Amino acid sequence: MPTTASPLSAYPPLNVRVHTPRLSLLGATDELLERLVPVVRKGVATGPPWPFDDPMSLYEDGPEREWRWLRGIWSGRGRVSAGSWRLYFVVTVGGEPVGMQDLIGVDFGTFGTVTTFSWLSPDVRGSGLGKEMRQAALHLAFEGMGAGEAGSDAFVDNHASNRVSEALGYVPNGVSWDTRRGERAQIRCWRLTREEWAKQRRDDIELVAVADCLPVLGIDPPLPG
Incomplete structure (x- = not known):
């Protein structure tokens, strides 16, 4: 259900x-990010599947990480x-922040x-929200921006993310490599x-x-239909 909008x-x-x-996916204002900090504190990785190495550094605790x-x-x-x-969105359920969903474009034109890219609070994982927030981001990309294709990557043992991709009609597109814990x-x-999404x-x-x-992203409005 839509939440009360903040001032524009x-x-x-x-x-x-x-x-x-x-x-709801809400543009990540500083006010929303502050509200999300307690959720970030819960997200320290303590077991597999291990996540990506990134600035959030899920492998340690403390204010430096935040x-x-x-x-x-x-x-x-x-x-x-x-x-x-890269558009950053705070995911809210019943008005409460529970994670983030990002949408990224490179040479989109x-x-x-x-x-x-996304993450969720440990408290709400396994409830279907990961699939729902991906569908929201895909609707924004295909319907709102006129995208022709979407990609997703996950470590091979991140079964939850890979299951979401498969359920939403993605097809395998090879493998690559990244680091986790160095x-x-x-x-x-x-x-x-776009054709598979439309189904x-x-x-x-x-x-x-x-x-x-x-216009901020250099995107022309998509054609109707």
Whole structure:
């Protein structure tokens, strides 16, 4: 159910919202990030499947980790161009922050391709929210931005993420490598075309303030239909 909107920002990407019957993706304002900090504190990895190495550093606890996480998002919000952008969304359920869902585009004007990245509070994993928030992000990409294809990557032992990709119609797209805890590990790559997404397109997802955001990302409004 849609949550009460915060006052509009002068920066359009922070005003974008995606609502489904179960959750909302809200542009990651500083106010929402502050509310998400307690959830970040719960997310220290204590067992497999181990996550990516990133500024959030899920392998340690303490304020330095939270500072790196915030700086990573602030930095990413500031590095936006037609050639490369990343939209950060706080996932809320019943108005309470429970995780993040990112949508990433590289040379989107040329390739029309996006990728996604997400994480959830340990308290709500296994409840189907991971699939729901991915569907929300895909609706934004395909319906709101006119994307032609979406990709997703996950370590081969991240069964939850890989199951979501398979359930949503992605097909295997090879393998790659990344690091976790400083050691290399194999990544399973997935690909979802616009045609496959359209077969499962939902009519109960609401997009808000997307049109105002498109010029910031160098995206032309998608054609109807």
